[in-house]
Amino acid sequence: MQRPSFLRLSGLASLLALLLSACSGNPDSGEVPNAAPPTGHYEGAISYQGSELRTALDLRETKSGQLTATLSFPQVPGLEFEAATANYQAPQLRLEEAPGQPGGIVVQAVREGDFLRGVVNWDSVRADFVWVRRGEAPAPGFLDTTLTVAVPGQPALRLRLLLPDDTLPRHPALVLLASATDGPAAARRATHLARRGIVTLLLPPSAADSGRVGYWGRGTVAPRVAEAAGQQPQPGFAVLEAAAAATHAEAAAYQVFNQQRIPVLAFYAGLDTTVQAAASARRLRPILGYRRGTQVQVLAGVTSDFRRPGRTGSDGQWQWPQPAPEYWNGLVEWLKAR
Incomplete structure (x- = not known):
């Protein structure tokens, strides 16, 4: 089987080239806040039941008064999140990992000069903290571009494209199709992958149309990924999460991957209560086929x-x-092998 080609930064696949050529820039910024946001790199720790965890918070201003926030934990490599919402109304700061969804991280803080003092809520854990500013926030490790794409007869699309900020001549790429509910989860994966050399593009499911790149879909969006895989141009590969396939009817939607010889990486989380993980995995495996990859x-x-x-x-x-x-x-590792 011919392996899907990599994307070259000097000439991305057809969709990405179209998006780049259609870029019309960002709209004017919104209201000016009452005080400058507390941008910078903050360090400190949170503690619970005698266990301390070092923390690092990077706050960046993308437009006047608009923040992006990345919270990481140096003792646990890979444990990081980009806030889906970052709001600052002087002197109060609020960050949310997944607004309206259970189990996410919420940070509430008050700015006191170069300090942030507040509380982290994480599942059932509530931990107080004091973090101190240690300078400017470092570069995020990727180029974050917002593209406005005009399609005749349809509302304009604002798409987020993340390009690894490195010197490699080519990169694998993944298009993440996400519903409004799964948007924060898709964004976390997009930034995680972009920092590790994977081009990522965030799309609503209705906008799936790409060249030889891969698709990602989760939960109820997974069948839409399969539907898009049966259309031209086809993706080179696909990543599925929590794809319901416990019944024959549910699993049948994914036959297209085997028929079109598209490699798939499918993940189920054992504690996920939204899908019958074991039953879905057993039925999905033969449906996808046993080819390499x-x-x-x-x-x-x-x-x-x-x-x-x-x-x-x-x-x-x-x-x-x-x-x-x-x-x-x-x-x-799987994406880099595509």
Whole structure:
């Protein structure tokens, strides 16, 4: 089987080239805030049940008064999130990982000069903190571009394209099709992959139309990925998460990948209650076929966002949530092999 080609930054696949040529820039900024936002690189720690976890927060201003925020935990490589919402009304700062969804991280803080003082809510954990500004926020590791694409007869689309900020001449690429509900999850994966050399493009499911790149879809969007895979131009590969396939009718939607010889990486989280993980994996595997490159994995003991939950250890110390390396490392390695 011929392996899908890599995308060259000097000449991306047809969709990305179209999007770049259609770029019309960002609209004018909104209201001017009452005070300048607290941009910069902050360091500190959070503590719970005697267990301390070092933290790093990077706040950047993209437009007047508009913030992006990345929270990471240096002791746990790969455990990081980009806030879906970052609001600052002097002196109060609020960051949310996944607004309106359970289990996400919420940061509420008050600015006091070069300090942020507040509380982190993470699942059932509530931890106070004081973080200090240590200088300017470093470059994010990727180029973040907003593209406005005009399609005749349709509303204009604003799409987010992330390009790795490195010197490599070519990169694999992944188009993430996400519903409004899965938007924060898609954005977290997009930034994680872009920092590790994968071109990522965020699209609503209705905009799926690309050249030889891969598609990502989760939950209820997964059948839309399969539908797009049956159209021209076809994706070179696909990544599915929590794809419901426990019944014959559900699984049949994914036959197109086997018929078109498209390799698929499918993940299920053992603690995900939105899908019958074990039953879906058993039925999906033969539907996708057994060709090289196609994998179906059920990761036991991880949440729907592929983290191992925090818990109290046998020594009474709090064990902080951990990213599941089988997912995060496995995803990067699989994509780089395309």
